[in-house]
Amino acid sequence: MFANTPKPPYYAVIFSSELSDDVSGYEVMAEQMITLAEQQPGFLGVESARSEIGITVSYWSSLESIRTWKQQTQHRQAQQLGRDQWYRDFRVRIARVEHDYSL
């Protein structure tokens, strides 16, 4: 549910998206991409929620691990389908987590 991240610093990819009207195949691919991301070097965890928009935040140990994941072959195919079919719009923000706390 919550990502079990280490002590900062680490990195976050904040992905905010609005789905299109054609989401066939989306859920299966989203689950596959999370399974695949979990196998990447530097992956620390992921948190996701969707209502009017979706927000998925994945956590990574370095910018290099984020770059490598962005270039991963199956992930690139999924990104292309996302741009062409599933997403009406999205924002990606790459950020360095400097401080964190919990309840």
Place this chain on the structure above:
Amino acid sequence: MFANTPKPPYYAVIFSSELSDDVSGYEVMAEQMITLAEQQPGFLGVESARSEIGITVSYWSSLESIRTWKQQTQHRQAQQLGRDQWYRDFRVRIARVEHDYSL
């Protein structure tokens, strides 16, 4: 829907939360806090989604503006109610956005 943020760098507060069984008053307070946050110096925008967990990402021009908002009197009262009543658990991560792009 999406926050209309400026060119990086700027800051993100990633707030991930699981609600308790007692959410009376929560929605009204959440809306009030967004209205209040919008009036704070350095506020740049906010994005929010909730399904199993909620993720709210607010964007700020500086760490100082985040600190000031955390100490704001009405916001402190809301934080206390959140800890005592509304949230079963939460995570807060403060991050420096270094790069962003969109569809």
